[in-house]
Amino acid sequence: MNAARRVIAHLDIDAFYASVELQRHPEARGRPLVVAGVGPRSVVTTASYEARRYGIDSAMPAARARALCPDAIFIAPDFAAYRAKSREVWSIVRARFETVGQAGIDEAYLDVSSLERPLPALRELVAQVRERTGLQISVGVGPSRLVAKTVSSAFKPAAFVAMGREQAAAHFAGHAVRLLQGIGPKTAQRLAVAGVATVGDLQRADHTLLAQRFGERQALALRARAHFHDDSPVETSRVAKSRSSERTFPADVSDQARLEQTLVELACELGVGLRTRQRRVRTIAVKVRLDDWTTVTRARTLPHFTDEGATIAATALELLRAYAPPRPVRLLGVRVASFDDESGGTPAAGHGGQLTLQL
DNA sequence: TCTGGGGTCCTAGGACCC
DNA sequence: TCTGGGGTCCTAGGACCC
Numbered sequence: 453m454n455a456a457r458r459v460i461a462h463l464d465i466d467a468f469y470a471s472v473e474l475q476r477h478p479e480a481r482g483r484p485l486v487v488a489g490v491g492p493r494s495v496v497t498t499a500s501y502e503a504r505r506y507g508i509d510s511a512m513p514a515a516r517a518r519a520l521c522p523d524a525i526f527i528a529p530d531f532a533a534y535r536a537k538s539r540e541v542w543s544i545v546r547a548r549f550e551t552v553g554q555a556g557i558d559e560a561y562l563d564v565s566s567l568e569r570p571l572p573a574l575r576e577l578v579a580q581v582r583e584r585t586g587l588q589i590s591v592g593v594g595p596s597r598l599v600a601k602t603v604s605s606a607f608k609p610a611a612f613v614a615m616g617r618e619q620a621a622a623h624f625a626g627h628a629v630r631l632l633q634g635i636g637p638k639t640a641q642r643l644a645v646a647g648v649a650t651v652g653d654l655q656r657a658d659h660t661l662l663a664q665r666f667g668e669r670q671a672l673a674l675r676a677r678a679h680f681h682d683d684s685p686v687e688t689s690r691v692a693k694s695r696s697s698e699r700t701f702p703a704d705v706s707d708q709a710r711l712e713q714t715l716v717e718l719a720c721e722l723g724v725g726l727r728t729r730q731r732r733v734r735t736i737a738v739k740v741r742l743d744d745w746t747t748v749t750r751a752r753t754l755p756h757f758t759d760e761g762a763t764i765a766a767t768a769l770e771l772l773r774a775y776a777p778p779r780p781v782r783l784l785g786v787r788v789a790s791f792d793d794e795s796g797g798t799p800a801a802g803h804g805g806q807l808t809l810q811l
Numbered sequence: 812t813c814t815g816g817g818g819t820c821c822t823a824g825g826a827c828c829c
Numbered sequence: 830t831c832t833g834g835g836g837t838c839c840t841a842g843g844a845c846c847c
Contacts, residue, residue, distance in 0.1 A: 488815095489815070491815090493813085493814075493815075494815065495814070495815050495816095496815095497815080497816095497847095510847085511814080511815080511847095512812090512814085513812055513813060513814055513815095514812095515812050515813080516812040516813085516814095517812095518812095519812065520812095555846090555847080556818095556846080556847045557847075558847075559847075633845090633846080634844090634845070634846085635845090636844060636845045636846080637844090637845090638843085638844060638845085639844075639845090667822090669821095669822095670821090690819095692818080693818085693819075693820095694817095694818070694819085695817085695818085696816085696817065696818075697816085697817090698815085698816060698817085699815095699816090700814095700815060700816085735839090735840095737840090737841095745813095745814080747842085747843095748841085748842090749840085749841060749842075750840085750841085751839080751840060751841080752840090753838085753839065753840090783815090783816095785816090787818095
């Protein structure tokens with residue numbers, strides 16, 4: 453790896469789902485638009501910038517969004533359409549750039565270190581995507597993924613900003629720590645208790661004090677992040693490590709037969725997915741969320757691989773029955789992992805602990 | 812106004828082996 | 830005979846991200 457200058461770009465499609473819906477519903481242009489499910493427990497997946505002015509944002513309960521802006525246009529998500537549009541966008545990007553690491557349906561990192569003049573190339577790309585797909589991309593550029601990502605999110609929509617590491621550290625010093633990737637609500641709260649509110653506070657925070665509260669490793673990582681140190685590479689291909697299906701019931705369920713029926717359906721969905729992808733798994737897990745929001749997981753690793761819905765279902769049923777939910781169930785999920793084509797492969801068969809008894 | 816669904820990574824503890 | 834340390838695999842929970 454060349455330790456010399458790294459130039460990383462982060463690309464983010466502005467209000468992606470909402471923008472796709474605006475193309476299909478031109479009459480909604482200029483009006484607040486919210487993409488959200490229709491169920492009583494659904495949340496907002498994306499809000500247009502007009503809707504964001506009312507305080508509506510992603511992950512907010514749809515009922516609250518309605519209360520904030522009853523005149524907004526609500527549209528149920530059409531993920532197949534978004535996936536198709538996403539493929540359009542990223543194939544344009546991949547045709548022009550070599551090192552593209554997709555980080556979700558609407559964003560990607562590009563390593564443009566080898567380019568003589570990366571910024572004009574990125575400008576052209578943004579224009580081409582807008583022309584061919586009608587979608588606006590925000591771009592952040594920096595010496596690392598962390599700087600690039602922070603910059604694109606801070607300046608979107610229609611961002612096009614480049615910054616160095618020290619420049620970012622100075623520019624964002626006054627912002628809340630929550631701005632930094634990897635610092636979520638819990639960590640932000642714990643930092644606040646320690647008197648750390650802004651990125652600048654975190655840059656100056658006493659290491660011993662941070663290490664006491666967060667442990668040596670995390671303290672070092674937090675400080676590095678505050679100074680925008682990051683040497684993580686742009687990964688162009690990643691293999692999934694697990695797959696899952698889960699369902700939140702419209703109303704909590706106590707009926708055991710109904711729970712088991714749902715579990716079998718989820719297991720079969722996963723089985724179909726495994727067979728179409730020609731992958732097999734050894735670990736099967738269930739997830740149960742009770743009405744009081746406590747979440748319990750139970751997992752079992754089989755001695756053999758499987759891609760059959762029936763096997764996944766049978767194991768999941770055993771795990772669910774052994775747990776026996778003590779309260780009404782809000783959510784039920786099944787997850788599979790330990791794929792047969794993971795590095796490391798099959799564990800040595802037939803060399804279990806009981807063999808030592810023969811000695 | 813109660814909080815989706817699909818993932819990843821990290822930590823911690825126990826079992827087991829050498 | 831009261832005393833190890835390293836390594837791997839597995840489970841459970843939690844934080845975070847899109």
